[in-house]
Amino acid sequence: MDTSELNRFVVILIYGSLVLLSLLKLSNPLKVNRKANFWFGIFLFLWSSFWLDETLSLVLRSEIQIHSIFMVQFVQFLTPVIFYFSVLFYTNPSFKFKLSDVKYFILPFIFLIILFLQRKETIESDSAFFEFLEIIYISLILIQALFYTGLSYFTIRKHQKKIQQFSANTEGINLNWLEYIILIIFVINIVYIIYNLSYDSTSLNFFINAAFLLVIYFVAFYSLKQKEIYPVEEKQREELISIDENAETEGVRKKLISDDELLKLKNQLETLMDIEKPYLDSELNLIRLSELLSISTHHLSYVINTGFQKNFFQYVNEYRIEYAKKLLKDSSKNKLSILGIAYESGFNSKTSFNTTFKKLTNQTPSEFKK
Known part of the structure; x- marks a missing residue:
């Protein structure tokens, strides 16, 4: 089996694992951390869509480009925000959305405008302005990923300090598993995006996908054993x-x-x-x-x-x-x-x-x- 065949196999494993884990988190059979698991399940489902093109292409044996669909691009852009929402609910199950939380959607709104302009420029073929929009498009993806990665990380660190005020055994509720993987997930995502915009190497894609698969199994193991963090009462x-x-x-x-x-x-x-x-x-x-x-x-x-x-x-x-x-x-x-x-x-x-x-x-x- 050559590298390209291995890569196709790994892609199918990634997509299938993420969809299955997403359904498990959304159904939440253990009935713990309900809101957090709901948002985390949505995050996993959105994350799986980054491999949807390759999976469908393999199944249908023809080139499929779901990622070029307008709404798919916009929904995928929301992935880091949804991840942050899950972190918010893990660290504070009583969190309620307020009017001031509209700030979380400022970057997605700007991204939506860029998508509209890109569609318009594609039709009118103004190449100079289109290239400019492409730079903004890529920059927004990177800024969004980095910003919410950092915000999620510091929210977890704050949580780890808070639980020491009421618990003497914090091992099962400190969300260390999220802290350890949070940067890895988005660093690999960023590398994946940057590399695929610049190069096309099946070999490197295989190693990146293999790394993703290991991270996904790590996420599955620790997220499914995560117990209730705060009292249910x-x-x-x-x-x-x-x-x-x-x-x-x-x-x-x-x-x-x-x-x-x-x-x-x-x-x-x-x-x-x-x-x-x-x-x-x-x-x-x-x-x-x-x-x-x-x-x-x-x-x-x-x-x-x-x-x-x-x-x-x-x-x-x-x-x-x-x-x-x-x-x-x-x-x-x-x-x-x-x-x-x-x-x-x-x-x-x-x-x-x-x-x-x-x-x-x-x-x-x-x-x-x-």
Whole structure:
């Protein structure tokens, strides 16, 4: 099988995989992150259309150019925007579109005008102006991709900081999989567009398509195992979303309770952590701890941020690491593996345990034990 045949096979796999994954995300059999999965499913379907020409050409055995259709070009241009919408809903399921959000469609509107002008110039054959429009056309595609790639990336980074205010185990909800692939997807897209406008090499297209296929399988694996990020119960979800991700920063902290009340709650919290050891529960979050202390989530967050100068993630995991250190020193626990100690200490994975342990002690658990 030569390179061109391999490339055709890979193209069919790419298109089929994206359409199938799109249908899975839209149907959302696990019923999690509903709005986010809806927009992500639309994004995947639009993304698959970039291989529609090649797929139809292979199936019908004749040259098909769907991408030259006016509406197809416009809809494909929306792909990065739709991706950003999915990121918005992953990081904030309560997000609602407002009139001010019309700004997201400024670039698509300009692109639509360019498409109209291109059609008009094609008919009138003004080559100089047509070339000028072609430059703007390509520039808008690149600007759109780069802008929404960056915006999505920083939205995810902000989310990763925010969830540390209410969760002590962030591994399954930090959207790391999106952060890792986000730049790769659009960098490959940009390379693909630029290269195919300048050259025609089946060999390079094969390697680019193969890279896309690997990324798609990576997306499929992590997107399908993505669990619910925020509580399903609306009141709890709204409480957590409203917590400021910068609350531990001195400059943005607002005084919610008096200093005397703060000191009293600090002591109650420390007593609770020492006696009942709620941190050993791997599912502990701000809501559960606030219920144990019989205070609101906002007040508890304020106590931890202001009273201990830490976020919830740091505060709880310091207790877990101290408990793990005791287990590692205890000769009667020698039969426990590192993973066993991680679970005993309240962590839900060896990776998060090792990372947190190394960060707080400058040693791995194995090094500490030795």
